[in-house]
Amino acid sequence: MDVGFGRNKKEQLEPVRARVTGKIPTWLQGMLLRNGPGMHTVGETRYNHWFDGLALLHSFTIRDGEVYYRSKYLRSDTYNANIEANRIVVSEFGTMAYPDPCKNIFSKAFSYLSHTIPDFTDNCLINIMKCGEDFYATTETNYIRKINPQTLETLEKVDYRKYVAVNVATSHPHYDAAGNVLNMGTSIVDKGKTKYVIFKIPATVPEDRKKGKSPLKHTEVFCSIPSRSLLSPSYYHSFGFTENYIIFLEQPFKLDILKMATAYIRGVTWASCLAFHREDKTYIHIVDQRTRKPMPTKFYTDPMVVFHHVNAYEEDGCLLFDVVAYEDSSLYQLFYLANLNQDIEEHSRLTSVPVLRRFAVPLHAAQDAEVGSNLIKLTSTTARALKEKDNQVYCQPELLYEGLELPRINYAHNGKRYRYVFAAEVQWSPIPTKRQSCATTWWTPRIKGNRPTQCLPSRISPSQAERVELKLGRLIFFVKILFVEHLLYPRDNAKCCAVTCP
Ligand SMILES: CC1=C(/C=C/C(C)=C/C=C/C(C)=C/C=O)C(C)(C)CCC1
């Protein structure tokens, strides 16, 4: 069952020296940890969706101009159960699995019932989080897995619910200046309420550090935002963070809790419990970190689907934030392996292009401003915030760049005005079956004086950057290995270095 896309990857347990073209500056030392799906078939069974694959951890150790690579599958409970059964027995985002096909009717019924409140997967395939001195592999459920960054061994399984009431949490946490982790999760129908919970995990607790205890024990709720709906909270993949504010988009891409509660018995996937409500608005919640409360103004914008916040910053009494936005939720559709492995146009279902949009919200109430007036007076952006009645403000974004995803920034610039976004370019191929030889692009808004005037994509030739080309019908997705970006970032005019993974 070996298919082109989603082929099972081999572990590289012993570090191997990577082939380096160009020169890695000697001051660049350290380790880059990455995560992602590595195995999509177990025995005769196969996951449906790319986001379902079993987590494969990667490390790149950079030392004296050399790079050493190794990889290892996360030995999650999910991985172990699947391997032992030689088939998929744990449900993932796009695949519903049934552990015991041979059970009699009574134990089957019991199994269904016990799944009404589902125990989610600990296949932490999305990201790596640093928490005090510890590293965790993360996904979007209530589980994270501690790992040893040196050996990539899998350590403790942590259930966020032991420390904070969340059923799902993002895999894109933020870090404040002191290294504390700030993350968000959703607490579903807990004590009759559904809310979005922002929580803080301290970097270190001095007395615990000596005893080798985890700072997770000291997790505290920073702020919670009631969901507009008890049974259909928004789905979100990330949020925005500056020194003083947190930006949360309550978007009309929602989880249907009733559908989720019956998914197992109906034999449908978690993915089918997510829906885009194009008739709804996107609500913009701004939490003031000093008061730990959301601002009372009701900021909103048109319906959209955002996976990635890029960065946010404050400027002259306004909060600006950049996100990659879609007009619908077709991105998730696209990543079904059946679609990814098709060549033909009909299977490319990305009906909206990811667009980098800049929003601006005024931080101070403009009580006396006229209804219909634009509350953004900045010359650096064309984003507008139009005052409406009943303390409502409609936000109209500035379009910064069309066709990019997987954005990264140098995190030292998080929350501040910034110049570079490193991303993968998403392109529509005019000829469906023809491969395009286009270089990976990253977006560099050229700042002239105080004013970012235009976004000029600067190209790097394919030989300079290691890239993975995902050909998706009419869409071509060039995924540049982020490692290259990290190497390139630190100096504006740094020479390109490419590292080829073995
Ligand atoms: C298993 C599971 C989930 C997993 C979602 C995943 C795995 C999302 C991955 C998203 C990515 C990688 C987006 C990139 O832009 C939900 C829906 C949270 C809740 C139900 C159980």
Ligand SMILES: [Fe+2]
């Ligand atoms: Fe992401």
